[in-house]
Amino acid sequence: DAGITQSPRHKVTETGTPVTLRCHQTENHRYMYWYRQDPGHGLRLIHYSYGVKDTDKGEVSDGYSVSRSKTEDFLLTLESATSSQTSVYFCAISEKQQGVTEAFFGQGTRLTVV
Amino acid sequence: GDSVTQMEGPVTLSEEAFLTINCTYTATGYPSLFWYVQYPGEGLQLLLKATKADDKGSNKGFEATYRKETTSFHLEKGSVQVSDSAVYFCALVDPGSARQLTFGSGTQLTVLP
Numbered sequence: 001d002a003g004i005t006q007s008p009r010h011k012v013t014e015t016g017t018p019v020t021l022r023c024h025q026t027e028n029h030r031y032m033y034w035y036r037q038d039p040g041h042g043l044r045l046i047h048y049s050y051g052v053k054d055t056d057k058g059e060v061s062d063g064y065s066v067s068r069s070k071t072e073d074f075l076l077t078l079e080s081a082t083s084s085q086t087s088v089y090f091c092a093i094s095e096k097q098q099g100v101t102e103a104f105f106g107q108g109t110r111l112t113v114v
Numbered sequence: 115g116d117s118v119t120q121m122e123g124p125v126t127l128s129e130e131a132f133l134t135i136n137c138t139y140t141a142t143g144y145p146s147l148f149w150y151v152q153y154p155g156e157g158l159q160l161l162l163k164a165t166k167a168d169d170k171g172s173n174k175g176f177e178a179t180y181r182k183e184t185t186s187f188h189l190e191k192g193s194v195q196v197s198d199s200a201v202y203f204c205a206l207v208d209p210g211s212a213r214q215l216t217f218g219s220g221t222q223l224t225v226l227p
Binding site: 031033035040041042043044045048058090092094099100101102103104105106107108 | 118120146148156157158159160163165203205207213214215217218219220
């Protein structure tokens with residue numbers, strides 16, 4: 001357990017509303033990631049962070065923004081939610097163990113946009 | 115760019131059957147390879163890993179061998195149990211990629227008693 005907590009765990013929101021998902025970690029990891037999981041697509045990277053205020057886009061970043069003002073928190077914001085953003089969102093951290101990068105995941109947030 | 119291709123699912127087996135889930139990859143560098151497992155309602159957990167050619171990762175009776183010549187990392191288990199029912203993801207990390215994992219699409223395994 002890498003001390004990763006996601007909140008909320010479930011959310012239903014209406015199309016066009018803003019939504020923020022939170023990822024909190026307790027072990028001072030530098031790298032944090034947001035993925036979305038959809039049937040037939042596996043996990044796809046939305047955004048990642050390599051330090052406070054240092055973020056970059058992933059494969060499916062359109063419609064999403066992120067912020068990292070503290071090491072322990074990585075926020076994912078949907079500025080104006082759409083039905084195509086209904087998904088399960090996972091936060092992850094990575095660390096190097098014996099020279100090998102390993103990722104550890106939160107429990108996920110199930111978001112439904114109606 | 116990097117990519118991972120997994121066999122299509124779902125896969126349904128009887129308890130004690132032999133399991134193979136195929137995984138092949140494309141990478142620009144010399145990646146590390148992983149299998150992750152996701153039980154219902156949970157996040158992903160690392161199942162096993164391999165970092166160089168001919169390495170064999172193993173855990174909980176599962177095995178996978180890093181085959182550079184065929185760019186493959188197939189997951190195997192000799193005798194599956196009902197508790198192995200889950201979704202399995204093959205993934206890679208390219209050394210030059212800011213530690214980003216690239217995942218396959220996942221394979222749903224159901225084991226029947």
